Amino acid sequence: GDSVTQMEGPVTLSEEAFLTINCTYTATGYPSLFWYVQYPGEGLQLLLKATKADDKGSNKGFEATYRKETTSFHLEKGSVQVSDSAVYFCALSDAGGTSYGKLTFGQGTILTVHP
């Protein structure tokens, strides 16, 4: 079945540092890939997405590129802020498969940014 693996956390950075959170996936079809962010005490918000190979999703300074050859969708940001402290989830949707719209999530990576 489909699966998503994220780098182990937590990740602790100083403000303005470079961020990478690794995400790799296994899927039988042609999935869409997502990054969601969850701020403390809140629900999940869609951060960015990519629907086909070589697409780059971007939002709020975050970027991720859909790499089919390495089955990866790593999240990057050039300069993190304290306000980026949150839990980040990588997910895939095999919407073209039998489970219409079903999302498979990674376990989440906690990011803490210090001033």
Next chain:
Amino acid sequence: DAGITQSPRHKVTETGTPVTLRCHQTENHRYMYWYRQDPGHGLRLIHYSYGVKDTDKGEVSDGYSVSRSKTEDFLLTLESATSSQTSVYFCAISQGASQETQYFGPGTRLLVL
């Protein structure tokens, strides 16, 4: 904001009691989903619906049932709550040509004593 509300937002209940969580959406989305969130597991799909009275099981459906009698409401019922069902429950809707993008409600925090 996809116009999703969940109620209640917090609930404490005792083992063996029935519990119903409500998800309400205002934008006529066809697909709706219930997930639970637990540390180390990300979010896992419990049940989903692809229309009024049309529902299907997810990967962790044991102990849960759902109903959808109106487009705007998707109910999740724990027939007899157990401590293992202590979790945060999220409702979601999907959008996109293939329903590939999901948007989430604010969540319900459930504690079963």
